[in-house]
Amino acid sequence: RCRLLKQEIGMRMLEMGLLLLQVQAHEPEGDFYRALDRAELDHRFARRAMQVARKFGSSEHRKALANRLGTSKVLALLAEDEADIEALAEGGMLAGHTADEFAKMTKREVIEALRAERDERAEEKAADEEIIRKKDERINKLSRRATRTSRREQVDELLLDLNKFKADAAAALKSMGETYGAIDTIYADAGETIEEDVQQNIESAFAF
Numbered sequence: 001r002c003r004l005l006k007q008e009i010g011m012r013m014l015e016m017g018l019l020l021l022q023v024q025a026h027e028p029e030g031d032f033y034r035a036l037d038r039a040e041l042d043h044r045f046a047r048r049a050m051q052v053a054r055k056f057g058s059s060e061h062r063k064a065l066a067n068r069l070g071t072s073k074v075l076a077l078l079a080e081d082e083a084d085i086e087a088l089a090e091g092g093m094l095a096g097h098t099a100d101e102f103a104k105m106t107k108r109e110v111i112e113a114l115r116a117e118r119d120e121r122a123e124e125k126a127a128d129e130e131i132i133r134k135k136d137e138r139i140n141k142l143s144r145r146a147t148r149t150s151r152r153e154q155v156d157e158l159l160l161d162l163n164k165f166k167a168d169a170a171a172a173l174k175s176m177g178e179t180y181g182a183i184d185t186i187y188a189d190a191g192e193t194i195e196e197d198v199q200q201n202i203e204s205a206f207a208f
Helices: 001-027 029-038 042-058 059-071 069-075 082-089 099-104 105-147 149-188 196-206
Strands: none
Touching: 001 029, 001 042, 001 059, 001 069, 029 042, 029 059, 042 059, 042 069, 059 082, 059 099, 069 105, 082 099, 099 149, 149 196
16 A cells, blocks of 8 residues: 555656646746745755656656656656656666566665666776777877888888787687677577577677
8 A cells, every 4th residue: 555655646746747847837937936835845846846747747658657666766767868768668678677677676776777877888988988099099190100101111010000900800709709609508508599689699790
């Protein structure tokens, strides 16, 4: 009964937020805050209810998602992108979890999953930026070479780089082969053939 009442609180907060958005759209700012005072609503709570309404009140499947997750988890999801919330509401995944999985989690577990996803994205962004930095650095290095070395010297230096890339590529191919072998072993031990989508991912990885 308590769980049901908690869900009902969440839906009432969403409904209140939608109503407050309508009031705000028709009243000057000063009059809007005076209206909050007349309704004996804390301004911070009202802003949070409006945030919930903007994020989860725009469609029926978003409302259903808010009802399924409850107030605390909905509040934890407020900072997520609109596209991610939409995907989750339509049966997709966010931070590697479906709506049903989020519903079974505690608020702390939801926050930790979202934080882990943000950390992973930050690491990927940093890695991409490092690749771009090294690429720019190499272009600048080649430009400097062109102004101070002969053609043969430039070629000799590039050949050294080519041999390094060849060694790196060989090591990468070896690692890819070992990874494929591990996947194949998992299915072989289970007495099953590799699933089609897994096989497609493997073939895509080697298609270069």
